[in-house]
């Protein structure tokens with residue numbers, strides 16, 4: 653990846669790609685649902701759902717890419733989401749010749765359907781790099797956890813539920829429940845879990861305001877970190893693991909030093925990962941699983 657990749661032009665390009673995929677709904681439209689100060693009920697959620705339109709195809713973007721992966725993976729349907737009139741088979745890619753004596757890694761994308769790069773990053777990794785790990789590590793890749801939201805470029809499922817706050821017993825989100833069921837036999841077997849997320853321009857302009865409207869609380873503007881960042885667990889931090897990923901992702905100048913922009917934009921944010929029903933930090937025994945966010949995920953594969 654050339655150093656130029658970190659220039660402002662490239663950043664703009666990365667965001668344009670995302671913006672092209674998004675058909676933005678204004679904050680006003682979300683806030684117009686229901687009564688300010690009152691949480692949404694079934695009627696408001698139904699009204700919200702009817703406003704969501706299908707903007708892209710899980711079938712063509714994800715399912716049709718699976719055929720090319722059969723040489724390295726067993727392709728497994730682990731669930732079926734029934735959201736009439738739509739039905740979404742949930743797909744996992746499991747290393748062929750899985751060996752219990754090898755370490756295992758879990759890669760998940762599309763827990764938030766509007767975070768496009770995670771879905772395509774997981775598929776691209778499976779297509780272009782998974783073969784490098786044959787006989788060294790078992791891989792389980794779930795490229796698109798929340799396909800209804802992927803098609804509508806949204807964060808929530810049809811019930812206005814955030815799957816990444818729903819990884820808990822008796823989950824209200826079928827997406828989360830299905831993934832937990834898939835992983836239950838493998839719980840604590842994974843050395844690493846990379847959960848791919850993305851910071852979108854719409855987090856502050858659209859989704860956090862609509863979250864406040866849904867819950868009937870006042871929207872308080874926040875700050876979404878810009879750039880490419882990792883999320884570590886503040887209770888069991890893994891700085892060496894985080895640094896190894898940063899070293900791999902940061903974009904070097906020709907002389908080998910990191911560009912200032914890269915160094916500034918590749919960083920670790922600590923939080924209490926795995927709390928509040930988030931996906932990460934649930935299935936591992938090794939280095940803490942992490943969310944990797946950012947449109948500029950490309951350098952990972954280089």
Ligand SMILES: [Zn+2]
Nearest residue numbers: 764767849850
């Ligand atoms: Zn996310």
